[in-house]
Amino acid sequence: MRKERKMDVDDEQVQVMDLEAQQKKTSESDLPKIQKKAKHPVILKFKDVVYKVKFPSQRKKFFKQTTSSPVRERVILNSISGVVYPGEMLAMLGPSGSGKTTLLTALGGRLGGNLKGSITYDGKPFSNQMKRNTGFVTQDDVLHAHLTVTETLVYTALLRLPNTFTKEQKIGVAEEVIIQMGLTRCKNSIIGGPLLRGVSGGERKRVSIAQEMLIDPSLLFLDEPTSGLDSTTAQRIVSVLWELAQGGRTVVMTIHQPSSRLFYMFHKVLLLSEGNSLYFGSGSHVMDYFESVGYVPSVPMNPADFLLDLANGVSPDESEDIVTVKEKLIVAYKNNIANELKADLREEENEEADHRKEANTEIEKWPTTWWQQYTVLLKRGLRERKHESFNILKIAQVLIVAFIVGLLWWQSKITHLQDQVGLLYFSTGFWGFFPLFDAIFAFPPERMVLAKERSSGMYRLSSYFFARMVSDLPVELILPTVYVIITYFMGGLKRNAASFLYYLFSLLLSIMVSQGLGLALGALVMDLKAATTLGSVLMLTFLLAGGFYVQNIPAFIKWIKYLSILNYNFKLLLGSQFKPGDTYPCDGDTKVCLVEDFPSVRSVGIRGQFVSAIVLVIMFVGYRLIAYFALTRIGVTRKSRTTKSWLLCLD
Structure with a gap:
């Protein structure tokens, strides 16, 4: 033996x-x-x-109700x-x-x-000083699919490297790491994803490692760096790590x-x-x-x-x-x-x-200023989401709906008041649902990226949140404006600048509020299917309680209309076209009646325009605050979170 x-x-x-x-x-x-x-x-x-x-502990319930579980x-x-x-x-x-x-998460200071x-x-x-000197590579390559390798590393360098580096020096560090990690051949290729062809699995893993190498870490943690790779690619990855260790770094995987x-x-x-x-x-x-x-x-x-x-x-x-x-x-x-x-x-x-005693001397928590983080994240967000902001299907959807609406309500007149009111309410409902579902999809797909980058101390949550809000503005404002221009004049609404601008800004305000509701739902639930279902139920409830379909809502459920975004927007749109005292022909054009006495107008009313605008502004701020505080749960380390901690043991 x-x-x-x-x-x-x-x-x-x-x-x-x-x-x-x-x-x-x-x-x-x-x-x-x-x-x-x-x-x-x-x-x-x-x-x-x-x-x-x-x-x-899980305890089965048959016919008797169990007490609190131990x-x-x-x-x-x-x-x-x-x-x-x-x-x-x-x-x-x-x-x-x-x-x-x-154990790896604990050693990396993230547990x-x-x-x-x-x-x-x-x-x-x-x-904080050790955090700046530590790299942590997660098992899943959490990267933006539509950014190229160079863009991914440059944006990371601009966010993670301190202000002792100039912008040009940070870009130079990114280019140097690209060479060091053998990514030169694919530096202009997009990262890709499950449904988008991009770099190979081994190259994705090297990009993930390169992101951590930008800060020149002395301590590098990696969770399953060879998972899902063939033996040759895995050997190349570990060879890179072996070379890093030979440079005096401490590598744990x-x-x-x-x-x-x-x-x-x-x-x-x-x-x-x-x-x-x-x-x-x-x-x-x-x-x-x-x-x-x-x-x-x-x-x-x-x-x-x-x-x-x-x-x-x-x-x-x-x-x-x-x-x-x-x-x-x-x-x-x-x-x-x-x-x-x-x-x-x-x-x-x-x-x-x-x-x-030495540990009490802390360095600055953030490597860059709030404004630097905001501008970089805004540029990255616009770059990453340009493919979805103005894609052909979304533009075609809005244009087709706008022209169909314009043709159906072609040059409607005050003599057909019900038609004009119906046009206003349709626009209210359409632009209640459209931005809501777009916004629901904002945060859940980026959850892993946000958790990873916040755990690395890359940026403040507030800078990310405001950059995300602003990067969504183009699609949230431009497409509705195009819709309004088409439907307003084809539908025969009031042809004066004041009424048009009132109509446009009222609709845009409502769109921003609906977007805020979608952001809050997405951030709170973080599950696309559940958030979409919940959003549909809420918006349908608001639609029914908006004052157009039901004019005599029972008193015990009437309070719902005061929560409805569509109710306040409908009132503002009515105010853009009609004023108190306006009349319309009724009873076969033999006499005139007050517009505010028309059934579908009376239930909502024309008066109280300022109050409706203030309520929508409060909702605009409130929904976004809910979304912001919901996001604070993501990527927070060193706090007791029993459920999330339990999931860590399933490695």
């Missing part, structure tokens, strides 16, 4: 030598060698990290310790649900809730099932199983360790596959049950590794006190 083991070790050494040659060849041919050294090398230490999640507690991380030095690459392995992503233990960066706790080529690139390995450590140490010594505790693969195999089998409780000869294997490995880790590791991590009390 010892002779066979010695041959295996020799084979491993040969593989390592071959791999180093392969890395050199790959980095020289496919990827430019990254020679830039880390400015501030960071030693990452984590000691006795414990993370628990509370969640209500709260259960699950340990996601159980006393995890380790240290990673500059120039090292740590790989965290383990089956799904072992706690890899949770709130019931987190205990010590996590230090050069002996100091996490701070989770990885599910790496190939043997990738495994031997890791300087250190942390093996997790159900939140417990089974191994921490050098990747080249991992097989020797498990042999020493009685587990040797029965056939030559990928070390990563062997480790995952053990983490799942599967012994090489399958002679032991799953629970026994896991318990033996946990005990072996505590007896052979844990105590020695904790001794190495122990720090002097006076040194910790000094670190706490």
Whole structure:
């Protein structure tokens, strides 16, 4: 057995030598060698990290109503310790649900809730300064699909690099990173998405890494960087990370099932199983360790596959049950590794006190000013959404509806008052639904991008929110104006400038309010199907209570009309065409009647125009405030969020 083991070790050494040659060849041919050294090398230490999640237990209900459900507690991380030095690459392995992503999120300073233990960066706790020096690459490549690679990195550089860099220098840094990450060939290609062809999966992953490399991080975290990639592309990605580590950076990643080529690139390995450590140490010594505790693969195999089998409780000869294997490995880790590791991590009390004092000196939270963030986000938003703002289908929809309306109400006259009132109410309803559903789709698709960028401290939520509002204005204002120009004159409404402008601005104000309602629904629900359903129900209710279809609403439900956007807009549009005291021919043109006594006008009234405008302005502000505060829930770190924290354990 010892002779066979010695041959295996020799084979491993040969593989390592071959791999180093392969890395050199790959980095020289496919990827430019990254020679830039880390400015501030960071030693990452984590000691006795414990993370628990509370969640209500599920209790079945039959015919009897149950009392309040008791709260259960699950340990996601159980006393995890380790240290990673500059120039090292740590790989965290383990089956799904072992706690890899949770631990990575905790080490990256992005995990709130019931987190205990010590996590230090050069002996100091996490701070704004450390946040500026840390890169975090999520498992999913959260990128804007319609931006090119260059645009993506330039906008990120303008937002994340501090004002000690000029604009030209920031753009230069982006161009340098493009070269370093081997993205030159695809720099002018769009990122793409599920339904939009763009760069390849490996190139998308390199763009995600490049975004973090813009700030020249000394500490880099990556969650499953090889997920969904073929072995060759995965090897290229890890080769890039290996080069980054060689530059004095500290690299920590989770990885599910790496190939043997990738495994031997890791300087250190942390093996997790159900939140417990089974191994921490050098990747080249991992097989020797498990042999020493009685587990040797029965056939030559990928070390990563062997480790995952053990983490799942599967012994090489399958002679032991799953629970026994896991318990033996946990005990072996505590007896052979844990105590020695904790001794190495122990720090002097006076040194910790000094670190706490130094940690009190914080740098500015934001790298750029509010106005800089707003202008960059506005340009990026206009660039990203130009394909949807004035797409042919949307323009055709508005134009076709406008001309059909104009033809149906062709040169309607005051003698047909019902027709003119119907035209006003149709415009009210159409421009209540149209902007509502457009706005509902504003925030949910960008949720992941917003969460990622806010977690990185890239910009203030207020600058993003205002930039998003302004970038939507072109489609929200120009298309309705075109609609009004077509329908107003074809429909035979009052031909004077005052009435036209009153009509136009009243409709635009109502559109902005409907848009605000859509933004609030989208931000609150964050589910397109549910938000669309809720928006349809609300707007249909407002439509029915708007005063046109039902003039005599029962008293017990009459209060709905005072919440209806369409009710106030209908009143304003009526006021643009009719004034108190105006008359129209009635009873076969033999006499005249007051317009305000007409049934569909009397229920809404012409008077009180100013009050209606004020109410719409209040709604305009109120709905947007609701949307803003709803967005504050997204991307907030270091706060206790039981439900979201529970989801982190499903890695």
